[in-house]
Amino acid sequence: MKKLKFLTLSLLALSLIISCRDDDNGKEEKDDAAPSSAVLLYPSEGTQRVSDVPTFEWKPSESANNEDITYELYVSKDPSFAPENTARAIDIHTNRFTFQNYTLTRGAQYYWKIVAYGKNKVKSESKVFSFTTKDVDLKIKLLSPVNGTLLENHSADLSWSVQREEGYTDEVTYAVFIRNGSKEFSSPNVKNLTQTERSIGGLSGNGNYYWAIQAIDASGEVVAQSETFYFKTKNIPPTAAYLEPTVKQTQSDDNILNAELKWQKSEDDDKILTEDGLRKERITYDLYLSKNSNFSEENIIAADLTSLTFVATNLEFDTDYFAKVVSKDENGGATSSNVIEFRTRKETKTGTLDIKEGTWSDPKDGKVYKTVTINGKTWLAENYAYVPYVDQSSSDKIKLCSVYGLENPATKEEIVSHPNYRKYGVLYTSDVIEDLNLDGWHVATDEEWKELEKLSGMQESEVNAQGYKYRGKTMHKFVNENERFDSFKATKPTNEIPLNIVYGGYFRSNFRGNVYTGENNFTYIWTSTKDKTYNLQGNFYRAFAYNRFAVERDVKGGKYKMYIRLVKD
Numbered sequence: 001m002k003k004l005k006f007l008t009l010s011l012l013a014l015s016l017i018i019s020c021r022d023d024d025n026g027k028e029e030k031d032d033a034a035p036s037s038a039v040l041l042y043p044s045e046g047t048q049r050v051s052d053v054p055t056f057e058w059k060p061s062e063s064a065n066n067e068d069i070t071y072e073l074y075v076s077k078d079p080s081f082a083p084e085n086t087a088r089a090i091d092i093h094t095n096r097f098t099f100q101n102y103t104l105t106r107g108a109q110y111y112w113k114i115v116a117y118g119k120n121k122v123k124s125e126s127k128v129f130s131f132t133t134k135d136v137d138l139k140i141k142l143l144s145p146v147n148g149t150l151l152e153n154h155s156a157d158l159s160w161s162v163q164r165e166e167g168y169t170d171e172v173t174y175a176v177f178i179r180n181g182s183k184e185f186s187s188p189n190v191k192n193l194t195q196t197e198r199s200i201g202g203l204s205g206n207g208n209y210y211w212a213i214q215a216i217d218a219s220g221e222v223v224a225q226s227e228t229f230y231f232k233t234k235n236i237p238p239t240a241a242y243l244e245p246t247v248k249q250t251q252s253d254d255n256i257l258n259a260e261l262k263w264q265k266s267e268d269d270d271k272i273l274t275e276d277g278l279r280k281e282r283i284t285y286d287l288y289l290s291k292n293s294n295f296s297e298e299n300i301i302a303a304d305l306t307s308l309t310f311v312a313t314n315l316e317f318d319t320d321y322f323a324k325v326v327s328k329d330e331n332g333g334a335t336s337s338n339v340i341e342f343r344t345r346k347e348t349k350t351g352t353l354d355i356k357e358g359t360w361s362d363p364k365d366g367k368v369y370k371t372v373t374i375n376g377k378t379w380l381a382e383n384y385a386y387v388p389y390v391d392q393s394s395s396d397k398i399k400l401c402s403v404y405g406l407e408n409p410a411t412k413e414e415i416v417s418h419p420n421y422r423k424y425g426v427l428y429t430s431d432v433i434e435d436l437n438l439d440g441w442h443v444a445t446d447e448e449w450k451e452l453e454k455l456s457g458m459q460e461s462e463v464n465a466q467g468y469k470y471r472g473k474t475m476h477k478f479v480n481e482n483e484r485f486d487s488f489k490a491t492k493p494t495n496e497i498p499l500n501i502v503y504g505g506y507f508r509s510n511f512r513g514n515v516y517t518g519e520n521n522f523t524y525i526w527t528s529t530k531d532k533t534y535n536l537q538g539n540f541y542r543a544f545a546y547n548r549f550a551v552e553r554d555v556k557g558g559k560y561k562m563y564i565r566l567v568k569d
Helices: 002-031 412-416 419-424 430-435 446-455
Strands: 039-042 047-050 055-059 070-076 086-092 096-098 109-117 123-125 129-133 138-144 149-151 156-164 172-180 190-193 197-200 208-217 222-225 229-233 248-251 257-264 271-274 277-280 284-290 300-305 309-315 320-328 334-336 340-343 355-361 368-374 377-380 441-443 504-510 513-519 522-530 539-545 552-556 566-568
Touching: 039 109, 055 070, 055 109, 138 208, 138 222, 156 172, 156 208, 172 197, 190 197, 257 284, 257 320, 284 309, 300 309, 355 377, 419 504, 430 522, 441 522, 446 522, 513 522
Parallel strands: 047 129, 149 229
Antiparallel strands: 039 055, 055 096, 070 086, 070 109, 109 123, 109 129, 138 156, 156 197, 172 190, 172 208, 208 222, 208 229, 248 257, 257 309, 271 277, 284 300, 284 320, 320 334, 320 340, 355 368, 368 377, 377 566, 441 566, 504 513, 504 522, 522 539, 539 552
16 A cells, blocks of 8 residues: 555656656747737838838737847838848837838839747748839829810910829929920920919910920929920911002013012911921912902912012003902911002003194193194193293292293293293293193103103113113104204114104202203103102103213102193093
8 A cells, every 4th residue: 555655656746747848848849939920001002102211010020928029121122022122121129110221212113021030030921012102292283275275365374283292391383394396395484483373475376385394392303294285276377468559560562461560478477397397387379360359269360479579461451450469378377468459551552653743722822732643642742831820929939930041031921922932832840730720631641751662662671760871772762853962972863753852951949049951952841740759749750861862760849840741631
């Protein structure tokens, strides 16, 4: 019995020893156990617009004996966390961490995980989460004009909105970039704006405008750039051309009547976008010519002209015509000019003379004049000699008439009885012309003289010239055969166009005094045509001289007295 009791106690002691040994072995096993995996909190899976310097946060791991746990943080664009592409922070003793010298790339996708280490470097890994960093602190959204808009006007009201990232409070200003025909900007059109809107005026027509906005901080750094929008502007037609009212008419040797029309150019600031960039729109002109002012496309006599002049040919003589110019751009814009009206000249057969001599008795005083009808038009073949003003007491002395060499005539009889009255006729100031009351007749015009000059063989350019140097060599055809001439400087008179010009001089009044001059050397004859370039203060005249080849054509004012020739209406 005693022996059995001892055996029982021995077994119990052995059991306790074994039990204690088992407890020691279990403790060692728990000391080597890995901590629980960390639970990732921020950035959570799929988080967007994460800061480029984020603070990573996770739920702490747990260990069996509550010993300290250290962590390693892995951040990478590579989900496999290749070492060369991974940022790693070690020996972290808290459940939060911010990199101090490492900034994430903006607008990029990243992956991150936590490795928790327990005693003896046993570890556990968390799940892998992905997130995307924010691309900017501030975003600009273009609002108006909507992309691709066609504007009704040629100004644009630009507006945009701004979205700030949480925590971004820096002051910014805005710069506006706008360019026609290209989205390649060089410098801002407007800068230092504090508002999110801006009106831009003075835009070209037919424009393709691109625009964008930048946000700039106080240091001058660009913190945000918008996308680029574009809008279009409507075409602006060209300005109206000005069609000159004076039409130069010419008659060719084969009796074709031509008219030269000229106009001042139109302007168009619109641009055309080509492969080589922007260029100004080209303007062309359509010329209309009609016998009435109701134009139609059938009246276009020349289309798509690029010059500013055109010669219309084969016109009818003695006919009223209307003309206008339409300026066109390359985008369908068109603008009409002013409308002009002109009458073509009466037909004259150049180089052909049909001459008939006759007489005419002036009903005012009964004086009989020789006449000559040249190709259907009747001229006086001598200077006119009616005396309308003789009273020296008249206050309108500028209209007084005289004969060559007679000083201050007192009566009509004194003028008429002077020998030069019959020889040369009467000298008039140009102011008298409008007062002659010539029933059925008129003082010859500048154009009527030109007609005779062309019949004499002068060219179109010569008859329109002023002075005498460039007016041909046909003066001798108008001068009486008995007048003298300088054989070195002039041609012997032939009177082929029988106006019977004689050298009766003229009268001038200037600072040198009142002078009759030129008898037997030259003579001056007024026309009834006033010169517009002198504000209608002077009349054209013709002068014939013994020592010249050409008929002089020029302008003088009312202080001169000259002879006149009449033409039958």
